[in-house]
Amino acid sequence: MSEEKNLKTASVLSFERKLDPSDALFFSGNWSDKDDDKAWQPIHLREKSVRGTISNRIPSKTGDDPIKLKAAIEKPNLQTVDVATLPFDSDTLKVEFTLRVLGGVGEPAACNSMEYRSKLVATISHYIDTHGLDILGNRYAANLANGRFLWRNRLGADAISIQITRLSGEESTLVGVFDALAHPLRQFEEKSVSEELEALAKLITAGLAGQEHVLLRVKAFIRMGAGQEVFPSQELLLDKGKSTKSRFLYSVGQDEKAIAAIHSQKIGNALRTIDTWYPDAEINGPIAVEPYGSVTTQGVAYRQPKAKKDFYSLLDAWVLKDKEPVIEDQHFVIAVLVRGGVFGDAS
Template identity: 30%
Template sequence: MVKSPSTLSLETGMLAFARSVQITEGLFYATNSGKLGVLTPIEILEKGVRGQSSEDRAKNPGLSNPQSVEYAIVPQGHDGVRLSFSVRFMPLSLRPHACNNTDVGAAYVRLAQAYRDRGGYSTLALLYVWNIANARFAWRNRFQSDAMMVYVETAAGKLVFDPFRLSLEAPATRADLLAALVLGGDAELDGLLAGVAEGLSNDSHAGFVVKVAWDAVMEPAQEIFPSQEYVRDEKAEKLPSRVFAKLPTFFAGRDLQQASMHSQKIGAALRHIDIWHGSEAHDAPIAVNPYGGVQETSAVLRDPKSKRSFYDLRAKAEALISGLETPTLDGEISGDAHFVMANLIRGGVFGASGKKAEANG
């Protein structure tokens, strides 16, 4: 049965949102505390190692397993590492990038406008800034050092955060971020938070750029961990058993392969803002995605059985939009609304299945 045109719906066969948080590839540099401002690209190198076969049902259990691997280390004469990248926050969640139903497209515009009017983008901005300031984006490298800083530069000013003053589990309040500042104050912090919120929600389509640098103290020859490349089976025999992400650069008169962090991996860290999943088995924030998948544990916190996936929640369009347009007594926005909008900011193809699309006309 085809629904009445007056029925509010967020489901249609062709629907896509462009990514609102655009991140550059991250680049690793070696630093020297005695030569401030001098950056040396960290090079990806290759070495042969003689390990042991230790996997379950190994063909040669306990015997030598020689292999070639790529690695990256802090070069001699240096005592620190920098990971730098930029983020552009854009207002691309305000309307679909592609939609084959004008009524559904108008419903998404209505949803986003109501969310913006209620200050929802400011809530998400605080969570994104928290994951910049706490250096979650450094992933495994974050635990390689006992002293680090996160430098943030925007048109609103410069700030420096001490990541160790912030939790990776408990979302930071504005007061928490202010307490974690080493350089900068109320005005600079408020400018950063307002800039991110405005970048995500302005009508002029202007983005807000945040330049980020993570500096950590490390020992010479200490290993660092760039992104690891996925190697297709047909190429695996010709490449080392571990391949790191790298970008070509020219330094000190020669070409080299500089260690890098994939923009997708940095994005996954900044997207650790789903604090509304409601799982008792996992009480920490997870990366926003429609089904609440956790790659590290293979848990799926918002599977269809939970009725809390993006698709289950957006099916309740009337309740979702009216809940934003008619505020509750406490004025709070529901976690469901935050989660749905965070997915639209993440971007992707969200078309309904064939049967649902047919039912919605």
């Protein structure tokens, strides 16, 4: 009992992510050719120079000087940007990536305290034995079926078809074909609403449980219209250097053969957007599973430590103090472990 009372969080504690997506590549073609892989051509980036206007807020010092204000708002805003578009003989974007589902949920990749590791593994094992991983598997499957991973490319689409196959060696087996626009983004069903979605959810759950080797290929076909702009990931420039380009888009490959793509991290963020257990979830909808419920685009962290709803407060109460969180918070803690990360107490 004395060891239990003195149990402390390991200073070295990390978990590998269990949903491991690749980058998602962009191809162009026509809706009628969805089943013909040879009909699809890679989408390449190109540069465009535009003459825009000044539309940002003017500093108050400049605004107080009529001459400076006139000069600031009348001068053109010259920009060079990356763009990616469908050709004018293609009406459909194809986005393709692979997804590995790994087992060993709750087993640390690194932990320098055997006592803490034993207690943690026992706690997570009890959760899995009691509740299983079905809730998480259903939600990850739903985010594949609804096309959340397409981000801005999903908006305004005429139709979206998502084909998911399971890869095993050189063989592939169709898991399901989903109409993404028929699946909601703001809510999750506790049980799958179709046989195909249920099969996908069971497959992901089995992969997380370590019962099967699961490797999926995801192909999303988005009918947008001929010549329409498509939206790969935008690169974050920490050091712009001498470049005059104001927007860099992500691509895979070199020079002319580089293919427009979405970062694997952005795909992973979309797949783990399953947290509806945080405060105010009914208003804001699902957010990505993060230790503090951080949504950087909103500048908000929905799981504040002072409310004891953040990952660390919940995990410490569960493992160190044997205070079992409510079931919704248990789901959240396990989802963070599926996400992976470094969680040691280095203080």
